Amino acid sequence: MKTISIKMLTSPEDLTLVKNLESLVWADEDSVPVNHSIAVVKNGGMVIGAFIDDQLIGFQYSFPGFDGTNVYLCSHSMGIHPDFRKMGIGEKLKLKQRDEALKKGYKLIVWTYDPLETVNGYLNLSKLGGVCTQYIENCYGNMQDILNAGMPSDRFLVEWRITEEPVSGHLEMDENGDGPILINVAIDEQGFPVPESVDLNYGNDANVLYVPVPSHIQAIKTDRMVAALEWRLKTREVFSHYLNKGWIVTELRKSQKPYLYYYILQKRD
Secondary structure: OEEEEEOOOOHHHHHHHHHHHHHHOOOOOOOHHHHHHHHHHOOEEEEEEEEOEEEEEEEEEEEEEEEEOOOEEEEEEEEEOHHHOOOOHHHHHHHHHHHHHHHHHOOOEEEEOOOOOHHHHHHHHHOOOOOEEEEEEOOOOOOOOOEHHHHHHEEEEEEEEEOOOOOOOOEEEEEOOOOOEOEEEEEEEOOOOEEEEEEEOOOOOOOEEEEEEEEEEHHHHOOHHHHHHHHHHHHHHHHHHHOOEEEEEEEEOOOOOOOOOEEEEEOOO
């Protein structure tokens, strides 16, 4: 395997490569203009690239944010070339982002992602140690790119507190029906997992809750969009309910069943 190099990008030439890769990843011409990304890197933001030789195979783009009290880094987008996925490039980009953010004095990095995209969720929570504190319905409106078309653009808000130790559940779960699993799942005639009833009655005595999600939402969208929409609506109901009551999502754990993952919810300290 060839060596992957990670570096900060500042030149118009490198940022043009980012613009082109962004258009390839999302099959969307509405990519960030180069003059905008140049302004971002000159004013507290950053663009990071992953290369094999001279080929850009991944990027991460972020800019400063301010909520009226605190300054933080807003991690807006990360894309990996389709031919180079499952090589750990996303994790390499995020760890470089953390290191550079610390140099600039940031303590918090925030971003959004689709909670049904389990590859992203596993990286964001279980590997990096971020937590999800908000569920945002249809965050970006109706998106028409190949990854988001046909579904409301619901998102988790991730908080990555890069100067603190990560929060994690590290508790055993029972997948035989005795654990606090908030969505019952059936298998349809095509072999897809389908969400059925939702349970919103846990929480008074439990300290940890589990929310199942399918492992391959894009395949479900392609073959059975109705089931994909059911996953969106059922998980929206659960996450909105519990996060609004002060719970946080701390981890995404692989299930013993190959078609499911489980999000872990914990009570906020």
